[in-house]
Amino acid sequence: MTVTASPPVEPASRVGEPDLPDILPPVKERRGITGFAYRYPAIAIGGAMLILLILMAIFAPLLGTTDPTTLAPSKRTRAPSAEYWFGSDMMGRDIYSRVIYGARVSLIVGFAVAILASLAGLVVGLVSGFVRWADSIIMRIMDGMMSIPPILLAVALMALTRGSVPNVIAAIAVAEFPRVARLVRSVVLTLREQPYVEAAVASGTRTPMIIARHILPNTIAPLTVQATYICASAMITESILSFIGAGTPPIIPSWGNIMADGRALWQVKPFIVFFPAIFLSITVLAVNLLGDGLRDAVDPRMAKRL
Secondary structure, eight states, rough: OOOOOOOOOOOOOTTTTOOSSOOOOOOOOOHHHHHHHHOHHHHHHHHEEEOOOEEHTTTTTOOOOSTOHHHHHGGTTOOSSSSSTTTTTTTTOBBOOOOOOOOHHHHHHHHHHHHHHHHHHHHHHHHHHHHHHHHHHHHHHHHHHHHHHHHHHHHHHHHHHHHOHHHHHHHHHHHHHHHHHHHHOOOOHHEEEEEHHHHHHTTTHHHHHIIIIIEEEEEEHHHHHHHHHHHHHHHHHEEEEEEETTSSTTOOOOHHHHHHHHHHGGGOTHHHHHHHHHHHHHHHHHHHHHHHHHHHHHOOHHHHHH
């Protein structure tokens, strides 16, 4: 007797319910600017804020209501009004115009210090990390400079020169670049032990070629992130130097100078200090958001979570 196997019985679908497809349609991936902003919201928000601040600084002559250096003693310490949107200071100068023009000083100092400190720290870090005999000498010098707080080192350097924007940039850059050098050195110490670098050394490739081809490209990402934090720190340091009278001259409108002019009247006329402090906080927040977003974008561990 032959037993014939019956065909498998397919489960019947429920009455009134359509059959579900075996494979769901793929989710469309966001592309372009919208997709990038969705994946990295910190970069989008910080970058948008920073672009608006840069445009405000560029078009300050059009956005300002009056000349920021015009004196009007009869209209000093006026409260915010239709004539003086942010009020007037002790000299009768329009605080709104001075805040708008002050963005130029802070942004120029921040970007210039970030570029100079990054370049100087990159060169010193590459040499210290790859040239073994020079490492101990260079790092002891960097340790000595890092033992002094950046603001105190900047004040000491400014005491040797006259107050000007280029001198402020140079003083802050000297105080900041040792941290960049140590960061680059740590990256180089890791990279020089990699097999492809050891293979290049064994094949007789010259040291400058190894640094340019194998070491330098791998330092750009962490260096860019560090540069954003240096930019924000430089803006704060410049405001502190101007606030204590060791930074830009009082004739040049900067957020630190404006706050210094209003510190004596802080309790009765707080708006003199309030508005430049708000703009400084917003600018530093924008740069820090951009730095946090770049850190998440270049870190492969963070990229897997997104």
